[in-house]
Amino acid sequence: MAEIALRLFGGENAIENAIGNVISTKLAEKRALSHALTGDKLVRETGVSPSALPIDVEDVQGLIFRGYGTLHAACYVLLQLGDAAEARAWLAQLWPEIARGVPAAEQSAVHVAFTYAGLRALGLPAAALDGFSRSFSDGMIDEHRSRFLGDTQRSAPEHWSWGGPNQPAAHAVLMLFAKDEAALTQLQTSMRQAWLAGGITELTTLQAAPLRATEHFGFADGISQPAIEGYHPAPSDLHLVKSGEFLLGYPNEYGEYTERPLLDAALDPKALLPLDVEGSAQRDLGRNGSYLVFRQLRQDVPAFRRALEERTCNPDGTPNLAARDALAARMVGRWQSGASLVVAQYGDDASKAKQNEFRYHDEDPEGLKCPIGAHVRRANPRDALPPGPGSERSLAVNHKHRLIRRGRSYGEPLPEGVTDDQDRGLYFIAVNADISRQFEFIQHSWLVDPRFNSLSNEADPLLSAQPSNAFSVPHEPVRARYTGLPRFVTVAGGAYFFMPGIRALRFLAELTP
């Protein structure tokens, strides 16, 4: 009778999954049970909260947890694999060198991630490839995706300098971090010998600029990052997001496991991969891995300054730099120091640069402090959107659309009052477990869509994909509106990568075709 009741009330999956997971020791049994259950169901059945599920930190590439603020030099090498066996031999040498979640890399760090074409070039069979997400297997440059992401006109993939339809396909990105340029060069040299020996072609090396306090438009960047539940400490639940949003094989914000490549055990005869935590007896190639969204965003600093100066100049036509920077801050949603307009309404205040516990609806429902259309308010609206702006429900929806950003600037900073045509910008690198629900949703529905949050004709003022774009700054009694803003940021390259866990790297290196 009790069993019938349990079945009626929805416990059947839990029971079945748990049965599939019985392991001899009591501890393992308990872990298997808790792994077999998901999210809300888990709490109901066992009283164990999903956050109590330990993250297998040693098996995760460390970049997912940290951005290496003390490793000032970095570069990203795009590689094209040649012979599959040679490439696997290269990977077999490489994987033990990859920086893990623990111990934290201090002197240098090496990371590697693969495109869909790259995984195929390594010899991963179709049955395994089929398990990856559609966004990843389609890639960043299919026609619908370009329209959807705003990669049109000058940002269209046919104009890209890498990753576009006219370039050789990138298979892997090798990400190198070191204390300084000299150490980076050394690391690069030793890595190059290895990839050359593996029959691998270097397509291009994207050289990041030495870490600086601000990006090229003059703003501190990368301030608001989600905290991974079970790993990062967090002062509140504002930024605390389930690990499954950033790591495959863990419960996400829906209490579900995001789709990931699960392999029949026969494909992993050495049992190198972890078991599917949902209890299917398959091997999980995705677990402890994640997807990287990599985009080269070219920033037109002279155009940015000029457009803002034209709109804020003194009555006699001379530039008013303070007014210009204030407008720039409204477009960004933060002051140059990083202080939010919500916590520092009237001017920059570096002492508030780290204050990131604010909510928009609570403190600024009408956007009088920070405009509704400001870049950071669009990219992470916190509690500002329906359902019930200001409510926990609103925040819960927001949690389903977060990114960990690991990007760095490239190119020389442009001094004030100078104009040049040098290439500079941002290597935008984001970590997410569901490209479609996280990066693509944010890019399309929050940044590119000119009707975001009931606005009428306002795409993101920095990315401003629309030529007819406007940007309005709420005021009393009526808003100020800036029209005819040009496009300051163009996309110059990009690809989706899969960043495998360490065991998955070894599995790939030891594939037997």
Place this chain on the structure above:
Amino acid sequence: MPHQEPLTVVAKVDPTRLASLAHVMDAMRHDPAHNDVLPFGALPDCHFGRVLFLPESEDLQGRAIAPQLLMLSDCDGPVGPHLEALVDRAQGGIDRLFGNCEDFPKLNGQGASRAQRLDFLRKKSVHVKASYVHRPGRSVEQIRREAQLRDALETFVDAHGLTNLAPLEARKQLRAHVKSTPALSWALEPAPGVDLGYRIRNALDAATLPLGLIAFGPVVLPAALVLLILIRLQELRDPAPHIRPTPEHVRELAALEDFVAQSGYTAGGLLKPGWVRRATVATLLPVIGWGTRHLFSSDSLAGVTSIHFARWIPLDQGRRVVFVSNYDGSVESYNNDFIDLVSWGLNLIFSNGYQYPKTQWLVQGGATREQEFKDYLRRHQIPTPVWYSAYPQLTAPNVVRNAKLRAGLHGYMSESEARRWLKLL
């Protein structure tokens, strides 16, 4: 001002004329607004329109389901005059399109008469019991004019600043501008809303469900409880395999999406076998229709604010249901809204569909199994190349804000009301 009604024409396609139909639909897809078959854009009372083709298939028992042609529109009602206007405008286009269907009058080298066309379309019209209108009473003309009003007011504010004014003074200047602009003077009058006859009928209709429950409750409620238990027992056994859509199918759908502010959504599928599910759907559709008319009739379908119009169409003697909507933004964001805001409502009807993700007690689970649900919907989505919108650049919240902007031009306002109203700009 009229309320809005859905026109639903369902006709079986003559299996020997599939190529001819495909040819006609191809001619329409390049310009659904102004093609020479059925120019939706020439109908001033038409909010949204679409023509879609359901290919031949079979049900779970292996019985054949004939190919069908659907013509749908959302019009400023009633639907009778709309259908006449449509026939008068399309003329021979009706023959070209529906001449490929069974029961269409035989053409001997000349066109069908107006009466023949109307007669055919009326016979093939289906009354749907469950449909949704974002806000009854807002006509195409009103929505378009209010968008023009916004543009005019935005431009006026851009030019004149209105800075340093008290809110009431700023409003006064905006009103004066509207008054002095002949093309905008209509805006000083409030929007008419639905007419009295509709309101009376609507009020009577609102009473039917509660009165029915009082009168027949002692019979209906126990019956509903039995049905629910039968559903729960079936839920334990119903297959719910997680099947992903094919890349080709997704590509075909995606090629039609994200061009303008809205997209047309069509999804359809077979019900689970047996009378229980069929009875459930037959019972729920009128209840959902009542709910959309009386609980969700002001700019939100149970919390989802991104839908302009929607309807549920039972087909093939209740073996299949097709869901049709006109929604804002991307499919991803639309599906996320379903899951985050109204998973129970989606489950009510969709969970009766074959292979739907596992539910409990009809409303729990299902859509909250995010990936399974998204894949199920994508698999059942039907490409809709012939789709028309009368205001493709406006989201439903845009329409609502424009209406509020217009409404605020009329009548008395306090200082704080004026302050809030000006925030609509």
